Amino acid sequence: MILPKFIKVIDTFTGTDYQFIIEFGIFKANANDTEFHAKSLNFKSKTLKMKVKDCNISEFEQVSDDLFFNRINVIEDSMSFEISMDAVKNLISISSVFVTDAKRDIIKFYTKKDEDSDYFAIYAYDQTNSSYDYLLGYQKSGVEAENEIPIYRHCFLTAVNSKGNDNSIIITLPSNNKQKLRIETVDGTSLTVLSTVQQ
Secondary structure: OOHHHHHHHHHHHOOOOEEEEEEEEEEEOOOOOEEEEEEEEEEEEOOOEEEEEOOOHHHOOOOOHHHHHHHHOOOOOEEEEEEEHHHHHHHHHHHHOOOOOOOOOEEEEEEEEOOOOOOEEEEEEEOOOOOOEEEEEEEEEEOOOOOEEEEEHHHHHHHHHOOOOOOEEEEEEEOOOOOEEEEEEOOOOOEEEEEOOOO
């Protein structure tokens, strides 16, 4: 999430004589283990000081593999859709036109049968401004059902940006509740589970 800002700061100091200082904080993983986590990245030259703040990992609860794979990642009665990265890039571009609050704008992902193809499809709808309604892709597997999942736009963008340079991603959502949405690489090596916006 901080990489673009970090690159801009590095570019600012390119060609100058500067110090690069990493500030650490202490995180107690449990009663016996203490870990150090970066809190900020500091640049200092004769004429300029800049600080790139990182997220403090102690603010987050660490989740075990068992908890993630056996509870958080489980989506029963699921439906999965393969979405091309071209469609994702279009959604990012389309959704950026009418952004009102980058941290609060909501994309509603919803499913319905596409009248032209007779297949179930997933759509992205601007729940904040009603400015777009975009067909993303068609169902790959799972239950055929109508459902809708509201997700913060910035959370979706962060999850998609972590998926690398694949040609497509898989979006999976439940058919019978509105709890979560999973985004994963086609080979299943990278999984991100997003909780829905509670309204």
